[in-house]
Amino acid sequence: MLKPASQLFISHLREILQEPWEKANLGHFLHLSKTPEVTPENLLADKNSIPPSDPLTDACQTIIQQARELSLANTLNGINEIYKEYLRQVTLESQCSLTKSLTENLELVFLYIISDNFPYSQKTWEWISASAKPVALYLLKNDLPQAAAMYLEFLSRSGKLAAKKNLRTGTLQHVFRILELRTGDLNWKELTLKIKNLRQNLES
Numbered sequence: 739m740l741k742p743a744s745q746l747f748i749s750h751l752r753e754i755l756q757e758p759w760e761k762a763n764l765g766h767f768l769h770l771s772k773t774p775e776v777t778p779e780n781l782l783a784d785k786n787s788i789p790p791s792d793p794l795t796d797a798c799q800t801i802i803q804q805a806r807e808l809s810l811a812n813t814l815n816g817i818n819e820i821y822k823e824y825l826r827q828v829t830l831e832s833q834c835s836l837t838k839s840l841t842e843n844l845e846l847v848f849l850y851i852i853s854d855n856f857p858y859s860q861k862t863w864e865w866i867s868a869s870a871k872p873v874a875l876y877l878l879k880n881d882l883p884q885a886a887a888m889y890l891e892f893l894s895r896s897g898k899l900a901a902k903k904n905l906r907t908g909t910l911q912h913v914f915r916i917l918e919l920r921t922g923d924l925n926w927k928e929l930t931l932k933i934k935n936l937r938q939n940l941e942s
Contacts, residue, residue, distance in 0.1 A: 833885035
């Protein structure tokens with residue numbers, strides 16, 4: 739029996755995401771934005787080099803393609819898979835680099851889903867906002883406050899853009915309030931204050 743298209747999509751995305759997210763050394767591949775000066779030698783070395791795999795970028799591009807095809811289920815399920823794999827992989831040592839990669843790539847997905855080309859912006863934004871609670875709580879419960887702070891800053895930036903597009907931010911406001919109370923219970927005063935400021939400035 740053939741799998742439905744949605745199941746095939748999830749299987750394909752999981753296969754992509756199984757690769758390590760930590761970026762490998764570029765080797766001889768010449769990335770001009772990371773090269774202070776180009777020489778004939780590194781141009782020659784680059785000729786037969788290819789960039790290392792980047793599963794997170796590949797996964798997000800796959801999700802954007804689903805959004806372009808107006809597949810709401812695959813768009814939401816795709817983001818869901820990325821979040822789950824992120825939580826499996828994030829550690830105390832990798833929390834900053836991994837969360838930076840996560841938020842930079844999800845920002846591209848977010849910018850597309852709030853564009854005029856996507857008719858399900860509000861529904862997708864509500865889903866992203868609601869998902870923030872379990873993701874952030876997991877980071878807090880597992881003593882990853884730097885990851886939590888970076889993730890919440892991303893949500894705050896996204897929330898401000900969403901508000902400018904007249905998307906409702908009540909769900910995210912509620913999530914921020916819950917996280918503010920939780921970090922207060924943990925006596926993480928600096929993070930509590932940060933979340934409070936993010937919440938209060940969400941629509942400013």
